Amino acid sequence: MEFSDLNIRFRGTTPFVFYFENVHLLLLTYERDDAKFLFRIASQSGTDVTLDYPGETFVERVLDTLSKVFFVQVQEGEEAEAEEYVLGSYFELNGKLYAAYYQREKVDGEVVLFRLEGDTPDYLLEPLEGDEYQRTASYFLENYV
Structure with missing residues (x-):
């Protein structure tokens, strides 16, 4: 089995999909700690979603803006x-x-x-x-x- 075949879930998160300008993003929020994690949606096919970390500077810009x-x-x-x-x-x-x-x-x-x-x-x-x-x-x- 390859790592790319794993089905990963994060317990206790709420996902939100949105666009920031022309970038398709996924925001995972943890209510318990008010923590937020942001990923770029690199590709999507059916229920499979490939995520990419867009970098700390971009994440801070998006979260600060919104x-x-x-x-x-x-x-x-x-x-x-x-x-x-x-x-x-x-x-x-x-x-x-x-x-x-x-x-x-x-x-x-x-x-x-x-x-x-x-x-x-x-x-x-x-x-x-x-x-x-x-x-x-x-x-x-x-x-x-």
């Missing part, structure tokens, strides 16, 4: 209950930063888009409207779905 906006709560309207969302992709379009989020507890839940305003890591999430929403949604669908 630390305050990776997990968010979205509330549509004053009467609605807030729902937990997780980052699906972080990207730049026409000189502006955007983030696409999916519902944390729903596999096929809706995706919501926000423009990120301000400086890293203290971004404000601004909802999109009109033409900006259409352009951003088209770009997201073309590049990340």
Whole structure:
């Protein structure tokens, strides 16, 4: 048996798959220690995923950039209950930063888009409207779905 044939699982972790710019990543979180480990998804075939460590500098950059906006709560309207969302992709379009989020507890839940305003890591999430929403949604669908 070769090492590449092993099926490895990490007990106590929660995996999150997302894009940072054009890099496909896997974040493993350990709630007990609030530890986070980041890997680049080098390839994927069916249920097989090959991971690569992208280097300490890259990991620090990603975690520092997204630390305050990776997990968010979205509330549509004053009467609605807030729902937990997780980052699906972080990207730049026409000189502006955007983030696409999916519902944390729903596999096929809706995706919501926000423009990120301000400086890293203290971004404000601004909802999109009109033409900006259409352009951003088209770009997201073309590049990340």
